[in-house]
Amino acid sequence: MSNHLPVVGITMGDATGVGPEVVVKALSRRSLLSQCRPLVIGDTQRLELASRIVKADVKVRSIAAASQARYEPGTIDCIDLGLIPADLPFGQISPIAGDAAFRYIERAAALAQAGDIDAICTAPLNKEALHAGGHKYPGHTEMLAHLTGVDEVSMMLVAPKLRVIHVTTHIGIIDAIRKIEPDLVQRTIERGHATLVKAGIAKPRIGVCGINPHAGENGLFGYGEEEEKIIPAVKLLQARGLDVTGPLPADTLFFRAGRGDFDLVVAMYHDQGHGPVKVLGLEAGVNVTVGLDVIRTSVDHGTAFDIAGKGVVDDGSMVEAMRQAIELATRRP
Numbered sequence: 001m002s003n004h005l006p007v008v009g010i011t012m013g014d015a016t017g018v019g020p021e022v023v024v025k026a027l028s029r030r031s032l033l034s035q036c037r038p039l040v041i042g043d044t045q046r047l048e049l050a051s052r053i054v055k056a057d058v059k060v061r062s063i064a065a066a067s068q069a070r071y072e073p074g075t076i077d078c079i080d081l082g083l084i085p086a087d088l089p090f091g092q093i094s095p096i097a098g099d100a101a102f103r104y105i106e107r108a109a110a111l112a113q114a115g116d117i118d119a120i121c122t123a124p125l126n127k128e129a130l131h132a133g134g135h136k137y138p139g140h141t142e143m144l145a146h147l148t149g150v151d152e153v154s155m156m157l158v159a160p161k162l163r164v165i166h167v168t169t170h171i172g173i174i175d176a177i178r179k180i181e182p183d184l185v186q187r188t189i190e191r192g193h194a195t196l197v198k199a200g201i202a203k204p205r206i207g208v209c210g211i212n213p214h215a216g217e218n219g220l221f222g223y224g225e226e227e228e229k230i231i232p233a234v235k236l237l238q239a240r241g242l243d244v245t246g247p248l249p250a251d252t253l254f255f256r257a258g259r260g261d262f263d264l265v266v267a268m269y270h271d272q273g274h275g276p277v278k279v280l281g282l283e284a285g286v287n288v289t290v291g292l293d294v295i296r297t298s299v300d301h302g303t304a305f306d307i308a309g310k311g312v313v314d315d316g317s318m319v320e321a322m323r324q325a326i327e328l329a330t331r332r333p
Helices: 019-026 044-054 095-113 127-132 140-147 173-179 182-198 225-239 250-258 270-279 316-330
Strands: 007-011 037-042 059-063 075-080 119-122 154-159 162-166 205-209 243-248 264-267 286-290 295-299
Touching: 007 095, 007 316, 019 037, 019 044, 019 316, 037 044, 037 095, 044 059, 044 075, 095 119, 095 127, 095 140, 119 316, 140 286, 140 295, 154 182, 154 270, 162 182, 162 250, 162 270, 182 205, 182 225, 182 264, 182 286, 205 250, 225 243, 243 250, 250 264, 250 270, 264 270, 286 316, 295 316
Parallel strands: 007 037, 007 119, 037 075, 059 075, 119 295, 162 264, 205 243, 205 264
Antiparallel strands: 154 162, 154 286, 286 295
16 A cells, blocks of 8 residues: 555544444445545454454454554454443443544544644544543534644535535534624635645635525524624635635525535535535535644434444445545645
8 A cells, every 4th residue: 555645533422322434334435545544543342343243254353552553455454442341231322432533533632733644533532431431522623722732623524515614613503603704704605715726626605695585685584693703704705816705595506506606615614515415315425624734524424322322324424434534635735
């Protein structure tokens, strides 16, 4: 395998969920192995169990440092933190698994900052387990921002016909409306624009959602939030030459983006952006954290406790997340 291929650090996620299974399934695909050098941060025993569960024709090799990885076909190199008891059951909230999921991310962030990996791809964690394990973060995005010393990042969801970046994410709707302001909208659009340019879209076409129904319809709905919080940012970026349109009614904007009118939709809050993407299918979505010093992608589904350990999980989202990580890593300056 070429040493010029990017090294993608893959965190195992919550050991009691489907993370170990989607990691093993994805890394059984030779097409991915021809495009990157995958390095798992997780638990060797758990991956071996997952391999048996999904009947994958791979071996798991335990290592202590990235320098020991061999990247041999048919073998998964795993930096083994050894945190998961062999008898930990699937499908249940576990503080042990929650703490371990944090430790995997912590190690991946350190590897990225040391230059040992070129991108991070994360399997799902469970927020309740994460909190029970003593780590009070809303999710991966905020955790990685803290661990890498970045003040502000954005969540971008990528599906086959739709890309969505969020101005706010894991806060309540009332708090989200309070938080939205022109500078934050501007920075979010700029982060999305820069990411798409790096991905090879020279002049991204960006559509910006309103907050209210029909984007306020000239004051008919709401209290002038579009005029106060969104329009100043849009006008400023338009003056700089960015192809930005809005604020537009979210319902028609997502339809237009899906047919190809826009390269990126800017959603104002969590459900405004997540709903349309997830209608397209969880197996197709990828979560990209925008604004970190390191590329980070993730599956766009949860730990799926109801099917964990049964060998039936679809690894499509993990495969797409890895492909996005590879694509963005190879385009880095």
